[in-house]
Amino acid sequence: MRLVLTVALTGGIGSGKSSAARILEDCGAGVLSLDDIARSVLEPGREAVAEVAGLWPGVVRDGTVDRRALADVVFADPVALERLNGIVHPPTWREARRRLAGLEAAGCEAAVVELALLAGSGREDAFHGNVVVEAPFGLRIDRLERHRGMSREAAAARMASQRDPLPLADLVVNNGGSPAELQRRVRDAWRDWLRPYASNLLRGERTRGDDRRPSRHELGRAVARLNYWGVGARRRGDGIVAPAPVDRKAVLRAGFVPAAEGPAAFVSANPACRIELSTVRDGAMG
Structure with missing residues (x-):
């Protein structure tokens, strides 16, 4: 998609x-x-x-x-x-x-x-x-x-x-x-x-953008978008976690694409900073 x-x-x-x-x-x-x-x-x-x-x-x-x-x-x-x-x-x-x-x-x-x-x-x-x-x-x-x-x-x-x-x-x-x-x-x-x-x-992949760490505001905006589309995300450190499995269409509508490298499942397509989204078992969301 x-x-x-x-x-x-x-x-x-x-x-x-x-x-x-x-x-x-x-x-x-x-x-x-x-x-x-x-x-x-x-x-x-x-x-x-x-x-x-x-x-x-x-x-x-x-x-x-x-x-x-x-x-x-x-x-x-x-x-x-x-x-x-x-x-x-x-x-x-x-x-x-x-x-x-x-x-x-x-x-x-x-x-x-x-x-x-x-x-x-x-x-x-x-x-x-x-x-x-x-x-x-x-x-x-x-x-x-x-x-x-x-x-x-x-x-x-x-x-x-x-x-x-x-x-x-x-x-x-x-x-x-x-x-x-x-x-x-x-x-x-x-x-x-x-x-x-x-x-x-x-493209469905992050090929252009800055890899700087996101600000609290940028993380908050990304979490709000994911939650709007029903992903159930929350902040964890400099990244975001969501319970697996996730709806890939919803993640894309929130502005995330599959991560090409690293442990995260997805990365924000927003070129301003690098925001990673990891998926975890529901019990590990705390």
């Missing part, structure tokens, strides 16, 4: 993740905008529109959702936002999975899912990697004022409603400088991290 690398690209509003997505698309990645898919779910005639009208009649006129009015309602009320997510997220993720399958079938080298709300989505650990675009608070406010016509108060409220994605990051791209600097950083990330990662997954 071979898998296309699937990466989440996220960041708070005004961070510049959409700009980063366009650069990755130019590099050759297949890019899906979850926000665009979610917007299509609220197009006239869709089932979700009737559900929204039932909860907030004032934001739907002649079968069309007034998106600005809806945003004013939900971003000022966490309960309302949770209700809207419950309506929009399921069909959005179904469509995203369908499109990802299409990219994989087409032989895409790497698939990037651009989304605003990774933290709290329930899919924080579903991707081979999470790329977070960050920028200083004040700069993000300025961008939202200048490019989206938002007031500083509205921009700050929108930012406050979003959970911090940095604890979920496998790679952080700083967008506190010029567009040229962002271009360079994203292209460097494509060359040095995404393409080698994708190559290792497609």
Whole structure:
């Protein structure tokens, strides 16, 4: 089994993740905008529109959702936002999975899912990697004022409603400088991290990457991915153990490939560091 690398690209509003997505698309990645898919779910005639009208009649006129009015309602009320997510997220993720399958079938080298709300989505650990675009608070406010016509108060409220994605990051791209600097950083990330990662997954062996020891954060992210896919892993020293036998498809979906050498059964395809996964009898997991 071979898998296309699937990466989440996220960041708070005004961070510049959409700009980063366009650069990755130019590099050759297949890019899906979850926000665009979610917007299509609220197009006239869709089932979700009737559900929204039932909860907030004032934001739907002649079968069309007034998106600005809806945003004013939900971003000022966490309960309302949770209700809207419950309506929009399921069909959005179904469509995203369908499109990802299409990219994989087409032989895409790497698939990037651009989304605003990774933290709290329930899919924080579903991707081979999470790329977070960050920028200083004040700069993000300025961008939202200048490019989206938002007031500083509205921009700050929108930012406050979003959970911090940095604890979920496998790679952080700083967008506190010029567009040229962002271009360079994203292209460097494509060359040095995404393409080698994708190559290792497609080959089914780790032929490219750094052999340095992983940090606690890197180990934690790897364990979280394995557990998301049902492997039942835990840290042990600088590596990871899981009860044998393991589901090899699940291990691959978590970003691990068979180890070519050493006692470990698998090794992370992530080129940033070497993370080994050993399988043990269930009684030896302690």
